[in-house]
Amino acid sequence: EDKVVQSPLSLVVxxxxxxxxxxxxxxxxxxxxxxYKQEKKAPTFLFMLTSSGIEKKxxxxxxxxxxxxxxxxxxxxxxxxxxxAIYLCAPAGGGADGLTFGKGTHLIIQP
Amino acid sequence: xxxxxxxxxxxxxTRGQQVTLRCSPISGHKSVxxxxxxxxxxxxFIFQYYEKxxxxxxxxxxxxxxxxxxxxxSELNVNALLLGDSALYLCASSLxxxxxxxxxxYFGAGTRLSVL
Numbered sequence: 001e002d003k004v005v006q007s008p009l010s011l012v013v014x015x016x017x018x019x020x021x022x023x024x025x026x027x028x029x030x031x032x033x034x035x036y037k038q039e040k041k042a043p044t045f046l047f048m049l050t051s052s053g054i055e056k057k058x059x060x061x062x063x064x065x066x067x068x069x070x071x072x073x074x075x076x077x078x079x080x081x082x083x084x085a086i087y088l089c090a091p092a093g094g095g096a097d098g099l100t101f102g103k104g105t106h107l108i109i110q111p
Numbered sequence: 112x113x114x115x116x117x118x119x120x121x122x123x124x125t126r127g128q129q130v131t132l133r134c135s136p137i138s139g140h141k142s143v144x145x146x147x148x149x150x151x152x153x154x155x156f157i158f159q160y161y162e163k164x165x166x167x168x169x170x171x172x173x174x175x176x177x178x179x180x181x182x183x184x185s186e187l188n189v190n191a192l193l194l195g196d197s198a199l200y201l202c203a204s205s206l207x208x209x210x211x212x213x214x215x216x217y218f219g220a221g222t223r224l225s226v227l
Contacts, residue, residue, distance in 0.1 A: 004153075031209065034216075041199065041220040042115075043154070048215055088153050092209070098144050098167055099216060101153030 002027040006089050006102035013079060014110050021074040021105045023089030033072050034099065035063055036088040043088055046074070076107075084109045113138070115204050115219035123225045124192050132187045132222045136204030142166075143185040144216060145177055146201040154201055160185055161208045189224075197226045 003026040013019055025033065032050045036043035047056045049065035049072060056063050060083075063074045076083055086106050090099035116135045124130050136143050142161040146154035159167035160179035179185045183204075189196055203216035 036218070041201075041223075042218045043201070045215055045217060090153075098146070098156030098159050098169065099154075100156070101146075103151070104153050 002091070002093065002100040004089060004091060004100050004102035006087075006105050008105060009103060010106040010108070012108045012110060015079060015081060017079050017109075018075065018077045019079060019107065021076075021087050021089075021107070022071065023073070023102060024069075024071045025089070025091040025100075025102075026070060027091040027093045027100060029093045030067070030070075031092050033065055033089065033091045035072070035074050036090065038086045038088055038104070039084075046087075079109045081109045081111055083107060115202055115217055117200075117202050117219040117222050119222060120220065121223045121225075123227065125227050126192055126194060128192050128226075129188065129190045130192060130224060132189075132200050132202075132224075134185045134187070134202030134204075134219060136183050136185070136202075137217060140204035140206055140217075141183055142205045142208055143179055143183065144203045144205070145185070145187045146203065147171075148199040148201060148221070149197075157187070159208070166208055192226045194226050197224060199223050 007022045035046040047063045052067040086104040088104045090101045144159040145157040148154040156169040158177045163179045174190045177187045199221045201221045202219045205216045207214045
């Protein structure tokens, strides 16, 4: 059975801090790993990672995949209150069984 | 361009009733997936449809069913509602069937179902 573990489950930091969110996975026929940000309802796409060691960056957010360790991290630098959200990690396997999501990391940025 | 749209946004039902949720994918997307998200958990996969055929099914009882129409929109039906069916139901659309490459699932805002 596919398994995704995210840590920490919740995190409270102050504006300007840097945070690192972790995701470890076990999935059959791994193809890619996706990160989403969920503020109220719709998860919004952040990154798709398919190759080990290649960092994807978008502004203050970056992510990297380690296929050997079956893990990924999401970094956010110079955090802002608008970064407060649940961050979801979802590895995708080779079948048509959808994405397997972790429980998410609930990130709260305090002013 | 319009994103994934879902209706209704909120729904209140009583135990034993039936409900139908609707989803319109992004234009050009042929695959629709349904997920259930209960409070404090990540979304859990229910179904994936591609080209109007069911291509994947999660670990949900037969009370859950879905279909995809020729215009690629989709409906999720849940019969004999239980209190535990209360959740946010999310629809995601993608270009193709399998994740990877450029095949990203984009989510709608969901339907919040409350079963009393």
